Amino acid sequence: MKRFTSVEAAIDAAAHEVLDRLPARGLSGAAVEFLVFGLKQGWACLFGGAMLFLMLATKFIWPEHFLLARYDFLFLAALAIQIAMLWLRLETLSEAKVILIFHVVGTAMELFKTSAGSWIYPEDSFFRLGGVPLFSGFMYAAVGSYIARISRIFDMRYSHCPPMWTTILLCAAIYLNFFTHHFMIDIRYALFAATALLYWRTVVHYRVFRHRLKMPLLFGFLLVAVFIWVAENVGTWSHAWIYPGQEAGWTPVSIGKLGAWYLLMIISYVLVTLVHRPQPLEAADLSASTGLLKPTRRSVG
Numbered sequence: 001m002k003r004f005t006s007v008e009a010a011i012d013a014a015a016h017e018v019l020d021r022l023p024a025r026g027l028s029g030a031a032v033e034f035l036v037f038g039l040k041q042g043w044a045c046l047f048g049g050a051m052l053f054l055m056l057a058t059k060f061i062w063p064e065h066f067l068l069a070r071y072d073f074l075f076l077a078a079l080a081i082q083i084a085m086l087w088l089r090l091e092t093l094s095e096a097k098v099i100l101i102f103h104v105v106g107t108a109m110e111l112f113k114t115s116a117g118s119w120i121y122p123e124d125s126f127f128r129l130g131g132v133p134l135f136s137g138f139m140y141a142a143v144g145s146y147i148a149r150i151s152r153i154f155d156m157r158y159s160h161c162p163p164m165w166t167t168i169l170l171c172a173a174i175y176l177n178f179f180t181h182h183f184m185i186d187i188r189y190a191l192f193a194a195t196a197l198l199y200w201r202t203v204v205h206y207r208v209f210r211h212r213l214k215m216p217l218l219f220g221f222l223l224v225a226v227f228i229w230v231a232e233n234v235g236t237w238s239h240a241w242i243y244p245g246q247e248a249g250w251t252p253v254s255i256g257k258l259g260a261w262y263l264l265m266i267i268s269y270v271l272v273t274l275v276h277r278p279q280p281l282e283a284a285d286l287s288a289s290t291g292l293l294k295p296t297r298r299s300v301g
Contacts, residue, residue, distance in 0.1 A: 003155060005089040024210055036209040044150040046090065047099075048142030050081050052234055059238040071125035071133035074240070078138040091149070098148045098275050099141040105271070106140025107132065109178060116182050119243045136241070143228065143264070147272045154208070157281040158217070160201035164273070170194055171270035174263045188259060195266055205281050221269070225261040229253065232261070 004012055015036075022032045042049070054077055062070045082099065085091040107129065114120060114131040125133040150156070174191050181188070195218070202217040233253050236242055245251060 003152060005092060007089040008153075019209065029210070033208045033210070040153050040208070041150070044146050044153055046149070047081060047085065047145045048231070051078060051138060051142055052231055055235055055238040055240045059240075069123065069125045071121065071123055071135055072127050075125075075127045075133065075135035075138075078135055078141075091145075092152075094275055095145060095148045095152075098144045098272055099138075101271055101275075102141040102144035102268070103137035105175070105267075107134070107137040109140075109175075110136050112179055117244065119241050121241050122239065122247075139235070143268050144272060146224075147268050148276060151272065151276055154206040156279070157205045157212075158278040159203045159205065159281045161278050161280075162198040162202065164277075166198055167270045167273070170198060171267050174267055178260075178263075188263065191263060192259070195263075221262060221265040225258055225265050228261045228264075229255075229258050232257065 019032060019036065023029050024032075051074070054074055058070050058073065062073070082091075082096065086093070086096060110132040111130055121128075121131060121133050121136065123133075127134040170191070173187075173194070177187055177191060199218050199221075203214050204217045204220055205212050205214045207213075236246060236253055237250050239250075242250075243253065
């Protein structure tokens, strides 16, 4: 898998012109790593961030009786952003495949969940299936886009990955439970336990700037789930969709939803690995003295 698109490679080279002159050690060196980490995270969130911005902006400025419905604008805008990112070489074709997969999987879940009353889309639109406006699938696609992009941008490598077939079975069980728990026993706690057993030893090694760092994959899942829960609060506050109890006025999304997003992260990770197989860590690159990988100046990303 290529690390950068041609445009990203040019950005990377320009960044080196500045960053290579900055200190490599001490607090200043740590600050440089933190700065690069934040910039790369923002770049990975490019699509999701654009969608959140549009949801917030249209909440305040969309005319009530405008010819084009707000949801339809969000759908057309999402399509335009995707086309622009490919045309401008800000995204790879393989990442577009991931987004398509997530859109299909997410829309199928949306159709069921809205029919079950888990949440609703209170505004009218033309581009919709049943009670689901088509822009909603792009919310799931934004998660897939983030995971695919961050894996590439941070050159993520993995150690102690479970066998692929076990992760696929877990992914299928989690996805089915999102449907079946409405009329059968909810097995999410068993799924949490299965996730812990499978990924307990899995470590993700990622390159920020001069060093590789490492993190337990389960903790990484939790951090992203928290971020998505925050984004969901923004989405419901903008009235893009609402949960029962939010009709009369906005209230924060229950912290209990964090568990659902954590399980969705497992699905997201496994679906991305079907397109981009996890790359193993090369033992020769490890530094026994620090626990970090040896410094590299080949690229910022």
